[in-house]
Amino acid sequence: MADIQTVIGVETRVSGEIRGGEDLVVKGRVDGKIQLTHALTVDKGAIVQADVDVKNLVVSGTLVGNIVASESVRLHASARVVGDLASPRVMMESGAAYRGRVDMGDIEAARAAVASRAVARPAASSLASARERPAPPRVGAPPRTAVLAGKAAPRFVAPTAGERPVVASVSPSAPPAFPRVAGAVGGMAPAWAKKKVRRR
Amino acid sequence: MAKEKETKPMANTVIGSSIVVDGEITGEEPLTILGTVKGKIATAGSVVVEAGATVEADVEGQTVTVSGKLTGNVTASEKLELRPESKMVGNAKAPRIVFADGATFKGNVDMDV
Structure with missing residues (x-):
């Protein structure tokens, strides 16, 4: 048996x-x-x-x-x-x-x-x-996403709140910085080019 | 235990002696139960409840043969056979019903007379 x-x-x-x-x-x-x-x-x-x-x-x-x-x-x-x-x-x-x-x-x-x-x-x-x-994964998933969203949201909020003044301070200084660099490069470029042309 | 039919089960589906099925068994082929089935059994083939087996389910089959213990309503399209030592509680509906000497039965019998 x-x-x-x-x-x-x-x-x-x-x-x-x-x-x-x-x-x-x-x-x-x-x-x-x-x-x-x-x-x-x-x-x-x-x-x-x-x-x-x-x-x-x-x-x-x-x-x-x-x-x-x-x-x-x-x-x-x-x-x-x-x-x-x-x-x-x-x-x-x-x-x-x-x-x-x-x-x-x-x-x-x-x-x-x-x-x-x-x-x-x-x-x-x-x-x-x-x-x-399919439900059990879905049931399991929402809490995870909720936890992730809960953690992620403050992370995103905190940096942006902190970065705003930084961005504000950088942005005014940045525009003048670029023209200066660009002008310097623009002034230097012909000099290097001339040197190269001279060397050749 | 010396029954000849037990040594050669013709069933394609076998529920072993230490197996418990809780739910529904449906199919188109012979079914032999040595263990426990609770729920519902419906097959187009034969159903054999072997000695030692426990079935707590409504059973539909072509031929239903009980050697063990069956609780539930049985509908057999061909034949219901209660072997010696068998115990059945429930309503029996079949065109042919065989009660062997020693079988215990409690319930209604409907032979479509």
């Missing part, structure tokens, strides 16, 4: 959460979340749109979602993966398509980040959560 592998077949779709303590092979489609203490294999032709928290991950199909693998991630040549990836060992074959951030360092931090994102998700239905997938 234990030899029987868990398989999501080609013609099967699971929307929701899958968790457990054995290997899982997805040949069909899974939307939602996958949490395993063992390996997840996303076969060629399979589509997984889920946050994944597993030990080992092997992808030959398509996977969209944030990935945390406590041991390793292997993307085969036919793999198409979009999402942030955290694992100490990451292998990508030539031909594998991947877009996202890779973190081979602190997995627990990444796991906590994925978990905190997942907390907001179960409230919505599986379809809604799939539609909301």
